[in-house]
Each structure stands twice: as C-alpha cells, then as structure tokens.
Amino acid sequence: MxxxxxxxxxxxxxxxxxxxxxxxxxxxxxxxxxxxxxxxxxxxxxxxxxxxxxxxxxxxxxxxxxxxxxxxxxxxxxxxxxxxxxxxxxxxxxxxxxxxxxxxxxxxxxxxxxxxxxxxxxxxxxxxxxxxxxxxxxxxxxxxxxxxxxxxxxxxxxxxxxxxxxxxxxxxxxxxxxxxxxxxxxxxxxxxxxxxxxxxxxxxxxxxxxxxxxxxxxxxxxxxxxxxxxxxxxxxxxxxxxxxxxxxxxxxxxxxxxxxxxxxxxxxxxxxxxxxxxxxxxxxxxxxxxxxxxxxxxxNFRINESPYSKTDDFLRYTVPTEEEELVFHKSQLTQRWWIEVPSIFTSHTKANTPALLPCTEKDYLDACNQNIPERWFKAYKKGFN
CATH class of the missing domain: 3.40.800.10 (Ureohydrolase domain)
Structure with missing residues (x-):
C-alpha cells in the first residue's frame, strides 16, 4: 500500500x-x-x-x-x-x-x-x-x-x-x-x-x-x-x-x-x-x-450548480452573431456565466444537450458587440468536454 x-x-x-x-x-x-x-x-x-x-x-x-x-x-x-x-x-x-x-x-x-x-x-x-x-x-x-x-x-x-x-x-x-x-x-x-x-x-x-x-x-x-x-x-x-x-x-x-x-x-x-x-x-x-x-x-464556498439541472435559478440569453447563434446562461445565485458549445455533445449531459463552457460577463458583452469569445472558439475547434 x-x-x-x-x-x-x-x-x-x-x-x-x-x-x-x-x-x-x-x-x-x-x-x-x-x-x-x-x-x-x-x-x-x-x-x-x-x-x-x-x-x-x-x-x-x-x-x-x-x-x-x-x-x-x-x-x-x-x-x-x-x-x-x-x-x-x-x-x-x-x-x-x-x-x-x-x-x-x-x-x-x-x-x-x-x-x-x-x-x-x-x-x-x-x-x-x-x-x-x-x-x-x-x-x-x-x-x-x-x-x-x-x-x-x-x-x-x-x-x-x-x-x-x-x-x-x-x-x-x-x-x-x-x-x-x-x-x-x-x-x-x-x-x-x-x-x-x-x-x-x-x-x-x-x-x-x-x-x-x-x-x-x-x-x-x-x-x-x-x-x-x-x-x-x-x-x-x-x-x-x-x-x-x-x-x-x-x-x-x-x-x-x-x-x-x-x-x-x-x-x-x-x-x-x-x-x-x-x-x-x-x-x-x-x-x-x-x-x-x-x-x-x-x-467551503463550493456550490454545485449547472444551468441544465436547475433552470429556474438561471437566466438564458441568446446572442445572434454573423457566424453563430451563441447561448449564454447566468446563475442568479452566484452571478456566474456559462456559454453553450454547440454540436459538441458529452456523455454526462442529456442527449443532444450542448456542453457548457464557463465564461465571464465580459464574454457575453463582447458577443453582444459581435466579438466571439476566444475560449469558445478554441473549445468549438477542439471539441469541448
């Protein structure tokens, strides 16, 4: 041992x-x-x-x-x-x-x-x-x-x-x-x-x-x-x-x-x-x-939260851009943000549910100005898990 x-x-x-x-x-x-x-x-x-x-x-x-x-x-x-x-x-x-x-x-x-x-x-x-x-x-x-x-x-x-x-x-x-x-x-x-x-x-x-x-x-x-x-x-x-x-x-x-x-x-x-x-x-x-x-x-401040598990605690924002329609989720409890990575699906999510990439409010505001977040782009290219 x-x-x-x-x-x-x-x-x-x-x-x-x-x-x-x-x-x-x-x-x-x-x-x-x-x-x-x-x-x-x-x-x-x-x-x-x-x-x-x-x-x-x-x-x-x-x-x-x-x-x-x-x-x-x-x-x-x-x-x-x-x-x-x-x-x-x-x-x-x-x-x-x-x-x-x-x-x-x-x-x-x-x-x-x-x-x-x-x-x-x-x-x-x-x-x-x-x-x-x-x-x-x-x-x-x-x-x-x-x-x-x-x-x-x-x-x-x-x-x-x-x-x-x-x-x-x-x-x-x-x-x-x-x-x-x-x-x-x-x-x-x-x-x-x-x-x-x-x-x-x-x-x-x-x-x-x-x-x-x-x-x-x-x-x-x-x-x-x-x-x-x-x-x-x-x-x-x-x-x-x-x-x-x-x-x-x-x-x-x-x-x-x-x-x-x-x-x-x-x-x-x-x-x-x-x-x-x-x-x-x-x-x-x-x-x-x-x-x-x-x-x-x-x-000691961990909160296990996911936009897919408790939808009532989250706000959903859809941002159309020239290349892609981006979907953001914001927790009303912790104010944390996530962005969906489309067409990449994971075994631990529901069938046909896009994976979620943690992001910042700035990423959301950038997307509103037609700037796709770089981390989203990398995750999309690579296949986010």
Missing part, C-alpha cells in the same frame, strides 16, 4: 501544535504521527502531502524543502467558518530513484482521489505534477489541467523530464488523458515563440501576467473548469517571496495569488491542488500557508 511510504510529520511540528490556541488549524487537523500512525480518511475533505523530491529540478536545489516550516506557518493560522475536515498525511521522501518517488506520488494521489479526498501537494519541484496527473488514470478519462506559472514548461525536444519540461511529457505520454491545458500568468520573455505557437496550435488557453493582474476575474472560469491545478511559486514576484533566488521581479502579488487560490477552491471540479518551487525563508513559507488557507476557504 502506497500510504505505507508516507513519513510521519516531524515531532517539532507536533510540539508546535500543542502550544496553539483552540481555533488554530493545527489544533483541528488530523496529523500522521509516529505515535498515532496515519489518520482515518473517512469524512476527510483535504489531505496535505509533502513531496521532497528534487533530483529533476531544472536549477539544482541547494537544500531540501523544509515542509515542516510551511506546516508550522499554516497550522498557526485560524480556521475560517469551515465544515472541511483536514488531514495531514506527512511526507513522501526521495526514493532510491526519481521513478520510485513518482510511483509513490501517483499511488498516494490515486488513493486519495478514489476516496474523494482533495490532495494538497507541497512539492519541492514542479515535475511532480507529472505523476500527480498520471494518478487520474482509470479514475477520470479526460483531464483539464491549469498551471499558474510564468513558463509553459514544454522544455526542449527529447529533454529528460524536469521542472521546466514536465508538460511535454504530459502532452505526449500514453495514455493521453489531457483534454485541455491552460496557463495563467505566463511572462512572454520566459517563453520561446515556438512554445507560444504550440499553445495556439493545440487550442490551449494562455493568459499573460498583465492581463490577469488587471482583471483577476478572468482566471475564475478557467479554474472553474479545471480538475487539477499546478501552481509554480515562481509565478509570484520575488519581493513577495522574500527576495528568493530564481524568482523574477515581476509576478503575481501575494493578494493576487491568494485570490486565484480561492477561485481554485470554489471550483467544484478541482480535485487536486499542488504548490511547487517554494524557497526556505519565512516570508515564502507564510505566503504558501496563506495560499493553502484561501484554497480551503474556497472549497
């Missing part, structure tokens, strides 16, 4: 939790300890897992990620008005080979997905996204993956998998379960034009840092449609991460990245959230702890 490979949380973290007030997260989390063993997964909502593997880092790590310090920063935060049950399963240490570590990550994540528990991975390097993605094999047919990252991480042809090339492996590896890939926060000067062209050719979605920072609501429908989210901490500006090495002066602010994490939590499709490439300094550890807090906050 893969859970047997999980190493208990360090004693210093347990001692830290003993001193916390009753309202602190550390006092309300079921923790894997040497004394008590693994916590029971029944009724758990979120499971925290540390992954210390660094051997496929693009820039070699000078020190091991101190997941215990991130835990202590997280555990001292106070609970929100939540009904989530949090468990901490401890850490996956480096195996004899990188492949050994990947195998354990895949098996642990798959076990959690089968139990309907959301893994929150605190990983040293982002290549761990690959075995986490493979964990969906046999559980979910087609995956929408969102990376919050300054780079697309396609790497160079034939390059061995690394934290800068794991996406190439996800795209090309069999079985190919990737339906859509979206990037939020890329910075053009970190990405070759060939990579940008590849995103276009594959009808993947990409949103530049400036575009999202100017209007964070752009990220919400992208995240609403995601099953898995991989957050590279290097998408955050260096000053917010304690002027850490290998970070850029440009990037998301702490407030912006926490807002994005909350959107990720609110999405009722998201069943895996990973944060990678953190640094061992207090400011970085505090920010990562707060990102996890906002993700869990979002989970």
């Amino acid at each position: 893969a859970f047997d490979f999980l190493v208990p949380v360090e004693d210093r973290v347990i001692a830290h939790c003993e001193l916390l007030p009753a309202q602190a997260i550390g006092k309300n989390t079921h923790i894997h300890t040497v004394k008590d063993g693994l916590p029971v997964l029944a009724n758990a909502t979120i499971a925290i897992v540390g992954v210390k593997e660094t051997r496929n880092a693009f820039e070699k790590k000078l020190e091991q990620l101190d997941v215990s310090e991130i835990r202590m920063q997280f555990y001292r935060l106070l609970l929100g008005n939540w009904n989530s049950t949090i468990v901490d399963l401890g850490d996956i240490e480096e195996g004899d080979t990188v492949e050994d570590t990947y195998f354990v990550v895949k098996e642990v994540v798959a076990g959690l997905l089968e139990e309907k528990v959301i893994p929150v991975i605190l990983g040293a390097t982002q290549d761990v996204s690959y075995p986490a993605y493979r964990a969906f094999d046999g559980i979910k047919d087609m995956i929408n993956l969102v990376a919050i990252d300054s780079r697309f991480d396609f790497g160079i042809d034939d390059e061995l998998i690394s934290s800068h090339s794991y996406m190439s492996k996800i795209i090309t590896d069999k079985p190919n379960n990737l339906f859509n890939f979206s990037n939020i926060g890329y910075q053009s000067y970190f990405n070759a034009q060939e990579e940008i062209d590849l995103m276009e050719r594959l009808f993947f979605d990409a949103y530049r840092l400036g575009e999202v920072a100017n209007d964070l609501a752009l990220a919400e429908p992208v995240l609403r449609n995601a099953h898995m989210i991989s957050l590279d901490a290097r998408a955050v500006r260096a000053s917010e991460m304690g002027l850490a090495n290998s970070f850029s002066p440009n990037g998301f602010s702490g407030r912006e990245i926490c807002t994005i994490a909350r959107y990720a939590g609110i999405s009722d499709k998201v069943s895996l959230f990973g944060i990678f490439e953190m640094e061992n300094n207090v400011q970085s550890q505090q920010l990562v702890a707060q990102i996890v807090w906002y993700f869990i906050e979002g989970i």
